[in-house]
Structures are given as structure tokens and as C-alpha cells.
Amino acid sequence: MSESTSEIIKVSMAQQMATTELAAMNIAKANIPLSKSEAAEYKSLFQSAMVKAGANQEALQQAKPIKTVFEPTNPLADENGNVLYANIDVADEFIKMTLAKRAYEANIRVYNNLSTMRSKALELGK
Numbered sequence: 001m002s003e004s005t006s007e008i009i010k011v012s013m014a015q016q017m018a019t020t021e022l023a024a025m026n027i028a029k030a031n032i033p034l035s036k037s038e039a040a041e042y043k044s045l046f047q048s049a050m051v052k053a054g055a056n057q058e059a060l061q062q063a064k065p066i067k068t069v070f071e072p073t074n075p076l077a078d079e080n081g082n083v084l085y086a087n088i089d090v091a092d093e094f095i096k097m098t099l100a101k102r103a104y105e106a107n108i109r110v111y112n113n114l115s116t117m118r119s120k121a122l123e124l125g126k
Contacts, residue, residue: 033074066084067084
């Protein structure tokens with residue numbers, strides 16, 4: 001197996017692992033209220049990630065990284081009784097996690113198949 005092929009598989013597997021970890025972190029944070037400073041930091045990080053991904057101004061304006069929920073009894077509620085949460089769709093995060101897991105498993109199968117093919121090619125050369 002060539003070095004470039006194994007490097008591609010390695011990079012792809014690392015990306016799928018990172019995607020899985022990010023989805024898990026998002027699921028963990030989905031229902032945790034944010035303070036005003038945390039919400040501002042989250043919004044800033046979200047927008048910079050969107051810019052790096054190549055989002056245009058219209059996409060940035062439509063994106064809603066923070067959602068407000070009326071919970072007047074929550075200690076983090078503002079003067080209007082609203083609490084800030086990260087706008088995370090848990091179902092979407094589970095889908096991302098499942099897709100990343102399947103892609104990771106597919107990379108393992110590709111690696112194993114390439115190793116088998118290489119071994120067979122070496123046997124033919126004897």
C-alpha cells in the first residue's frame with residue numbers, strides 16, 4: 001500500500017473522529033443555559049467558523065447560533081425572563097455522529113482491503 005493512500009485514510013479517519021467528538025460535545029451542551037458572556041463568545045466562535053467555511057453575508061445573517069427561551073424562574077434569565085441557549089438540533093447532531101461512524105468504519109474496510117490486495121500482489125510476484 002502506498003504511503004499516500006494510507007495517509008489519506010489516516011487523515012479521513014482523524015476527521016471522522018473529530019466530527020464525532022464535536023457532535024458529542026454539541027449534544028452535551030444542547031440544553032445547558034448560557035450566560036450573556038458565554039452566549040457572546042459562542043456567537044463569535046460560530047460566526048468565525050462560518051466565515052472560515054466560506055459563508056457569505058446572507059448566510060451569516062440567517063444563521064441563529066443562539067436561541068432564547070422564556071424561563072422567568074431560571075437564575076440566568078434576563079429582565080424579560082428569557083434564557084439563552086445554543087441553537088443545537090440534537091437529532092441533527094446524532095445524524096452527523098452516525099454518518100461519521102459509518103465513514104470511519106468504511107475507511108477501516110478500505111484499509112483492510114488494500115492490505116489484502118497488497119499481500120495477494122506480493123504472492124503473485126513470487
